[in-house]
Amino acid sequence: MVAIDFGLIHEAAQVLLSGGLVVFPTETVYGLGALAGDASAVARLYRVKGRPATNPLIVHVASIDAARKLAGEGWNPWAEALAQRFWPGPLTLVLPRGFGLADAVTAGGPTMAVRVPDHPVAIALLQACGKPVVAPSANTSGRLSPTLAAHVEQDLGDAVDLILDGGPCRAGVESTVIDLTVNPPRVLRPGPIAPALLEAVLGGLATGPGNETIARSPGLETRHYAPLTPMVNFDDYREAVQHVANSRAKGHSVLLIVFEDRQADIVLSAIPSMAESALYAALHRADAGRPDLIVVVLPPDQPEWWAVRDRLKRASRGMDLLQA
Known part of the structure; x- marks a missing residue:
């Protein structure tokens, strides 16, 4: 409490x-x-x-x-249904x-x-x-x-x-954002409320930022949520470990973050909600050590992990060349 x-x-x-x-x-x-x-x-x-x-x-x-x-x-039946189900809570309605x-x-x-x-x-x-x-x-x-x-x-x-x-x-992590001014409603930003939970209330759902000229949600910038330290993501653990080894062999200080029980500097939970809860604190901790590079092995590309993957991908955007 x-x-x-x-x-x-x-x-x-x-x-x-x-x-x-x-x-x-x-x-x-x-x-x-x-x-x-x-x-x-x-x-x-x-x-x-x-x-x-x-x-x-x-x-x-x-x-x-x-x-x-x-x-x-502007308040509509979708808004009422979602508010009754998820508020107070980490869901933002665009109206x-x-x-x-x-x-x-x-x-x-x-x-x-x-x-x-x-x-x-x-x-x-x-x-x-x-x-x-x-x-x-x-x-x-x-x-x-x-x-x-x-x-x-x-x-x-x-x-x-x-x-x-x-x-x-x-x-x-930041709230899920859903646009209720379009049909079907569209998830603009993934967050703690998973798409399946929203779909269960609404019956239909789209995902992605849409094509509006003026942004309807925060957090959609190409590079966002980023530590000061350069960061690069991998989908494959072995490739990440090899990249870490190669970088360290060149004298670079590198910190490895994973989402499963494997050898790494920081190990986050394999349970999505627990990983979300600890994500930014882990990145702050990694950044505070001032390594030359943070390497992350991404969790699976599954709906329950979309919020974590979204934040990590935006945080590392522009660093892809480091994988070469």
């Missing part, structure tokens, strides 16, 4: 209501919060993160009812844009992304604030997402007004 300091929650809510930036924990990763309707606060958030203006934000609210009110007539949002929140597009987080500190803060709050991952844009308050302090430091420490994030 996470202990809630309601005095600190009140202070954090006042910071948000005054146009400030507050870092708070969610079940996925730590978020950098600003009032969704405060254009100046949202602009500052983009500056602090160094975030491209083309990358939209997810709006966080305290309840399903708050999401309904924000969406207005027609609601009223009262700063233009930058949606990257100027006609849709918005909204969810109810599943963390007591996040819910307490949203209730105390009483207004929708945007909360992208609390890190420099493109870098590893934080799953501990210490990760935020090391990255953003004094650039934010307040950090609420709620311990390790349980899910460990």
Whole structure:
């Protein structure tokens, strides 16, 4: 159980209501919060993160009812069914844009992304604030997402007004994002809620980023979620081990990460949900050792592993030449 300091929650809510930036924990990763309707606060958030203006934000609210009110007539039966099944939780719904949002929140597009987080500190803060709050991952844009308050302090430091420490994030990777403005609904970003679970509710599903000119979900950049250390992925364990051996023979410091019980520097669980929970913490730990290269053996290309594979592939994009 996470202990809630309601005095600190009140202070954090006042910071948000005054146009400030507050870092708070969610079940996925730590978020950098600003009032969704405060254009100046949202602009500052983009500056602090160094975030491209083309990358939209997810709006966080305290309840399903708050999401309904924000969406207005854009709330549809799919949204109701998914919200009842998965909220609070790591699922973001893309709906027609609601009223009262700063233009930058949606990257100027006609849709918005909204969810109810599943963390007591996040819910307490949203209730105390009483207004929708945007909360992208609390890190420099493109870098590893934080799953501990210490990760935020090391990255953003004094650039934010307040950090609420709620311990390790349980899910460990960003929310699943599903677009409910298209038919069939489309999973734009894989996350902790697997496609099969969504399909069981909706009956039909598409996957992939779609072809919209304006992005409807964050996290779709070619290179994202990346450590400072160069990183390269392999599907085959033996090829990865050979690459590590060759690199070390040349005097390079190399760290190997795997998702099964094999010899490596970091071994993550072969159970997808447990691996997701530990993924960013493991990459932060690997990065802190400042090796010359991080080598990862990817988990199987199966739906339950898509979130992990997505994050690792984006983190290593542009490093493919290192395999040559």
